Amino acid sequence: MDDHSLDIERGIGSDDIGRFADSLAESLDRQMRIAFEPEERKHLRKFSSTEVAEILRVSTSNLRNRHKDGSFPEVHTDKRGHRFYSSEDVDLMRDILSRTGKNAESYKPGRRDGDRLQVISVVNFKGGSSKTTATIHLAQRYALRGYRVLVLDLDPQASLTTFFGFRPELEFADGGTIYDALRYEDQRPLSSVIKKTYFNKLDMVPAGLMLSEYETETANALASRVQPIFAERLALALEEVEADYDIVLIDCPPQLGFITLTALAASTGLLVTVVPGMLDIASMSQFLKLASETVKAVEEAIGRRVSWDFVKFLITRYEPSDGPQTQMAGYLRSILVNQVMTEPMLKSTAISDAGMTQQTLYEVDPSQLIRKTLDRALNSMNAVADELEQTVQLAWGRR
Numbered sequence: 001m002d003d004h005s006l007d008i009e010r011g012i013g014s015d016d017i018g019r020f021a022d023s024l025a026e027s028l029d030r031q032m033r034i035a036f037e038p039e040e041r042k043h044l045r046k047f048s049s050t051e052v053a054e055i056l057r058v059s060t061s062n063l064r065n066r067h068k069d070g071s072f073p074e075v076h077t078d079k080r081g082h083r084f085y086s087s088e089d090v091d092l093m094r095d096i097l098s099r100t101g102k103n104a105e106s107y108k109p110g111r112r113d114g115d116r117l118q119v120i121s122v123v124n125f126k127g128g129s130s131k132t133t134a135t136i137h138l139a140q141r142y143a144l145r146g147y148r149v150l151v152l153d154l155d156p157q158a159s160l161t162t163f164f165g166f167r168p169e170l171e172f173a174d175g176g177t178i179y180d181a182l183r184y185e186d187q188r189p190l191s192s193v194i195k196k197t198y199f200n201k202l203d204m205v206p207a208g209l210m211l212s213e214y215e216t217e218t219a220n221a222l223a224s225r226v227q228p229i230f231a232e233r234l235a236l237a238l239e240e241v242e243a244d245y246d247i248v249l250i251d252c253p254p255q256l257g258f259i260t261l262t263a264l265a266a267s268t269g270l271l272v273t274v275v276p277g278m279l280d281i282a283s284m285s286q287f288l289k290l291a292s293e294t295v296k297a298v299e300e301a302i303g304r305r306v307s308w309d310f311v312k313f314l315i316t317r318y319e320p321s322d323g324p325q326t327q328m329a330g331y332l333r334s335i336l337v338n339q340v341m342t343e344p345m346l347k348s349t350a351i352s353d354a355g356m357t358q359q360t361l362y363e364v365d366p367s368q369l370i371r372k373t374l375d376r377a378l379n380s381m382n383a384v385a386d387e388l389e390q391t392v393q394l395a396w397g398r399r
Contacts, residue, residue: 042165042358043198045365046076046084054382055090055144056097056107071096087144087200094146109389110147110246115396118309119238119248120388121267125287126280127254129273130316132159133355134345134384135251140362141385143202147246150194152178152234153207154263155253161206163358164197172208179211181237182262184221190237203245211259218258230258231298231306234266247392256290264291265298269395270311271388276318276328276344284313309395311339314384318344343384348377 053060066072067083072093076084085093098107111117122135132155139151153160158168161177168177180188194203218230228236238248250267252260264270274284295306313336315329333340350373354364361378393399 042363044087044200044363046086047090048366049083049085052085052090052093056094058097058101066093066096071100090144091146091200107146109145109393111396115246116268117238117242117245117248118269118392118395119250119267120269120271120392121250121252121260121263122271122273123252123260123264123287124254124273124284125256125290126283129254129275129280130345131254131273132163132251133351134271134273134314134316135249136160136163137360137362137381138385138388139202139204139249140199140360141382142247142249142389143199144362145385145389147201148244149202150241150245150248151202151204152248152250152263153205154178154211154250154259155207156209156212156259157253158207158209160251161204161208163360164195164204164206165358166195166206168206168208172206172210175210176206177208177211178205179208179214181205182211182214182233184217184226190240194241214259214262215257218262229301230262231265231302234262238266256287256294261294261298264295265302265306268309269391270308272311272313273316273345274313274332276315276325276332278328281328281332310391312388312391313340314388315340315344317347319347341384341387343380343387345384346377346380348373348380350374350377 047055049060049063053063056063063072067074073089075086075089078084094107098104101107122131122138124131135151139149143149151160151164161168161172166172176193178193180186180193181190190205193205195206197204214230222229250263252263272284272288274280299306313332315332318329319325329344350361350364350369353369354361357364361374361381364374366374
């Protein structure tokens with residue numbers, strides 16, 4: 001009798017599901033180790049002169065001349081004489097430009113005296129809206145642009161954590177995640193669970209399955225009137241590290257539970273991802289209605305109004321050649337007008353192909369993808385990030 005017949009005879013139980021999970025975890029661990037050999041950690045590639053010029057917003061000729069006159073240090077050069085830059089090189093050149101270039105302030109776009117930390121929650125009621133994809137690409141783009149960025153993974157599924165090269169089911173089985181900074185007993189400082197990443201100026205706080213316990217614990221804590229309540233816990237945790245960052249990006253779970261409400265109450269801005277389809281828009285409408293009613297209850301509990309500097313809707317997985325999608329995007333803009341971002345995040349095989357190896361568009365080696373496809377996806381992602389960056393700058397009172 002084969003294994004399939006035995007399964008039919010005795011049924012598949014919880015032990016079998018556990019074995020499936022163990023087998024997958026072991027296989028994924030092996031794959032991650034192979035992918036990141038010899039360091040067994042992800043590392044960031046170097047960037048071409050064209051890419052660096054775009055990041056710094058200078059011309060390639062300016063870049064070349066700066067190297068010729070010695071005001072920029074020399075960097076890695078290949079056999080053909082092409083320069084390639086690490087993110088640390090880019091940051092050093094940005095610092096030089098801020099002291100010697102025209103419009104020097106533009107090279108230091110982060111917070112200034114009086115600017116409050118921008119905490120942006122990326123939310124949606126429905127899975128598959130590219131929430132995690134948007135979060136990690138925005139975080140990496142802003143780090144490359146010179147912002148000090150912190151990313152919080154608030155989804156117990158920990159997809160964002162995995163994207164950064166961690167293995168949550170193995171590395172954080174005994175703690176070290178955002179849960180430790182939010183839980184009601186033995187709470188730890190947020191700084192103790194912040195992880196440095198392979199991206200210069202980009203730190204992250206991982207998630208893990210234990211974070212799902214926060215939902216049950218919060219219900220019990222509310223019944224017992226434990227202070228501070230859930231709506232204040234993340235905001236208070238962030239106060240400890242506020243001076244170290246310009247932007248905090250939060251990847252929220254795809255439901256409106258206590259975890260998401262904790263993030264919403266700590267946020268200064270919201271980015272709602274939405275696929276331009278009738279069912280997705282209907283789901284988002286329900287999310288917004290429920291969020292509105294629930295946040296009102298939170299306001300009563302904490303005795304203050306919850307408000308945000310901005311709420312933006314980002315159209316994701318967009319295909320311009322798809323007639324119904326174009327119609328739905330127009331429909332959304334006709335109702336929400338300026339709240340909908342002008343730039344959509346295009347659906348692209350470059351994103352999915354890079355994601356196969358847990359990489360983003362900024363990490364993947366350009367030679368591994370079709371150049372035209374990669375450039376199209378990168379231009380779209382950069383445009384989305386730049387538009388949201390302007391929104392952040394406006395929140396700081398700059399134009």
